[in-house]
Amino acid sequence: MADTVKNTSSDSGKDTVIDVDIEHHAVAEAHLRNTTVRNISWRNVTVTVKDRETKEPKTIVENVEGIVEAGEICALMGPSGCGKTTLLNVLASRPTGAQKVDATVLVNGQKPSRNxxxxxxxxxxxxxxxxxxxxxxxxxxxxxxxxxxxxLPKRERIARIDGLLDSFGLRDQANTLIGTPIRKGISGGQKRRVGVASQLITSPKILFLDEPTSGLDSAASWEVINYLKGVAKRNNLIVIASIHQPSTSVFNLFDKLLLLSAGKPHYFGPVATIDAHFTALGHALPLHVNPAEYLLEMVNVDFSRSRRETAAEHLDELQRAWSASPRAADVSAAVAVAEVGTKEGDGAALVDAEAERKPSLPSLIVTLVHRSFVKSYRDVVAYGIRVAMYTGLAIMMGTVWLRLDTEQESIIPLINAIFFGSAFMSFMAVAYCPAFLEDYMQFIKEKRNGLYGATALIISNFLIGIPYLVGISLLFSAISYWLSNFRPTAAAFFTWVFWLFLDLLAAEGLVVFMTSLFPSFVISLALVAFANGLFMSVNGFMVSPTLLNVFYKYVFHFWDYQKYVFENMMINEFSERVYSCASTGPGPEECQCMWQTDLADQCLIRGQGVLDQYGYKPGYMGKDVGIMMGIIVGYRIAAWIVLKLKK
Incomplete structure (x- = not known):
């Protein structure tokens, strides 16, 4: 037995018929049944901000109240700037950026905790x-x-996914990418449907939507709202959506309407009684006109410049008429009854039930690592571009510093190559900014919806980066190390790889911290580049640590991760190697050694003599590794603190 739903795609313009099996729907939506949420009510919602011009307090939402019962779908409608999104954020317990928020928002007559x-x-x-x-x-x-x-069992989760794909007309796009700046994916309208579907699958009791039909044509908008209405009715789900100028067919799908203008309510109640209310005020809805358009024009004063004062007075009259109407009194009474009629313990039972079902931290980390892995090997922005870039750097480094010998004239080029190989590898970690910024935006959305917190993000992000950074370090070193003819032993090679890996791990931690602190591509990119430029200046190459001035030495040098990488790569190269001096004759007196060591009488330079110029001595690798691990973990902890403190 099938229920046939006609769906018009907003993107192809073609009509497709989707057969949705009722039994399939029953399985796909069973998670929404038996909810303990009976209603959500709000009263005395007033939001005050600081006026940008006068710097005085300005009320953008004033004394709004209402109630939506389980199974109902309510529209918040009004002109642009009337306070719809602000009110929606207050009802959803989300940040508003306001100077002051006064509101009482209750579920089943009780105030639940934020979590x-x-x-x-x-x-x-x-x-x-x-x-x-x-x-x-x-x-x-x-x-x-x-x-x-x-x-829940995997089979049931798959059934739910299939049900949502069918209902939102996304079955044909099920295996299509969402889309990146480089790879084309689904259309904007389809993305809107995916966004709604991805929240419905998480078993909500109350669903808030900010402009769910933006980017959709009227047919696709009707499909989205019609499905939401069906889900709400069948499963006692509460749906509250801000919406701007819907079509008549979409408007009539809503059970209730809250009409706002200038932050004040002008109507709240069933959509079916709107005409009666405004007819009583002498503003009957005309026939053959979209009621939503008529209502918006009636309460909009933005484009009434020639008669702004008259229009504002008219708007005040409408608002006062609403406040004095029997319907407004009924709303206040319904809100009061919801508070008085609550059952003791309703909220606690709901919290306990949800807490039992929430995934554990290890489970969340595994899921996030899996998702990041899929993203990383498909999205060239994440690591693909960096691999290509680092490969190019390795080839350039290996061919510029090509087959340097063990003569003293190669010593300075070798030092330059060590600096280039370490400092520029960490500097180019700025390419990770856009990839993590996408993760950050996803995290903010999912954190606000209570799915996971900063701990799961930071740990999963750290874990997913390790294999890629190991691979990058090996690839870069395999090309550049042997071409440049650094110390040719396996131990020296893998020591170089190890320090390069720690270098990249620290640099990526810096990116995560800066992007968490300033989640803007341009700002985070600039700050990461500046920080790495500063670290390159004080890591010991540009100015020897023995000559570096006190301020930079004690403020930046000792926690500069590039310092420990450069120092240990230098020790790895020079501590066990000997170089030939320039000679103008057979005798030792004809030798011209740039560094004087105990091997000068043999016309040789012991590598330690080069290290002495920088004040470097072997034997401290364990301590330096510990410091590097502290820096790496420190950046992650700093990013965790930033994410925890952000509202």
Whole structure:
């Protein structure tokens, strides 16, 4: 037995008929049933910000109240800038950036904790962050694994994913990439549907959506809202969505409407009674006109420049009429009844049930590592470009410093090559900024939805980078080390690789920290480049540590990770090697040694003589490795603190 739904794709313009089996739907949506959430109510919601021009307090949302019952879908509608998104953020317990927020938001008449509310609700942003290198199916798959549904059998999770793909008209795009700047994927409209579907699969009790139909044509918008309405009805889900100028068919799908203008309510209640309310005020909705458009024009004063004062007075009259209307009194009474009629312990039972089902930290880390692995080998921005770039650097280094011999004239070029091989490898870690920025935006969305926190992100990000950085270190060294003719032993080669790996690990930690602190591509790129430029200047190559001035030596030099890499690569090369001096004749008196060591009488330079110029001595590798590990872990902890402190 099948329920046939006609879906018009917003992207191809072709009509496709999707047969959705009712039994399949029953399995796909069973996770939303038996919810303990009966309603969400809010009263006295007032948001105040600082006016940018006058610097005085300005109220952008004022004394808004309402209630939405389980199974209902409510629209927040109003002109641009009327406070829809701000109100939605308040209801969803999300940051608003406001100077002051006064609000009472209750679930089943009780105020849940912030964590409990995040467990029971989900938020779909207008510009939803999606990982472009994942397919549509993989996006839903990983979303289900990060949520409480991860404890369910794999077969049931797959059934839910299939049900959502069918219902949102995404079956044909299931194995298509979301899309990256380099690789084309699905369209913008399809991305909106994926964003909504990825939140529905995480078993929400309350779903908030910011402009869920933006980027969709009227047919696709109707499909999205119609499916949300069906899910809400069948499974007692509460859906609250801000929406701007929907079509008549989409508008009529909503059960309730909250009409805002200038931050004040002008109507709240069933969509079916809107006409009666405004008819009583002398503003009957005209026939053959989109009611949403008519309502928005009636409460919009932005384009009434010639009669702005008259329009503002008219708007105040409408708002006062609403406040004095019987319907406004009914809303206040319904909110009061919801608070009084709550059952003791409802909230606690919900919190306990959710806490039991939430994935453990190790499970979250495994899922995030798996997702990052898929992303990293598909997305050339993550590591592909860096591999190509480092390969090019290795070839350039090996061919510029080509087959340097053990004569004293090769010593300075060898030192230059060591500096180049270490410092520029860490400097080019700036290429990781865009890849981590995508991870950061995904983390912010998923953290706000209560899926995981900073600990899971930092650990998984660290783990996924290790094999790639080991591979990059080996690739770079295999090309450049032997071409440049550094000390030709296996021990020396792998010591070089080890320090290069620590160098890249520290540099990537710096990227993670800076990008977490300033999640802007341009700013994070500039700061990482500046920091590495500073470290290159004080790592001991440009100015010998014995000559470096006190300020830079004690403020930057000792926690400069490039310092320990350069020092130990120098020791690796010179501590056990001997170089020939220039000679103008057969006798030792004809030798001209640039560094005087105990082998001068043999017309040779002991490598330690070169190290003495820098104050480097072997025997401290264990201590230096410990310091490097401290720096590497320190950057990750610093990034963790930043992410924990961010609202």
């Amino acid at each position: 409990a509310f995040r467990e029971m609700s989900r938020f779909v942003e207008q510009d939803d962050a999606l990982i472009g290198s994942l397919t549509v199916r993989e996006t839903l798959h990983f979303a289900s694994r990060l949520a409480s549904t991860s404890s």
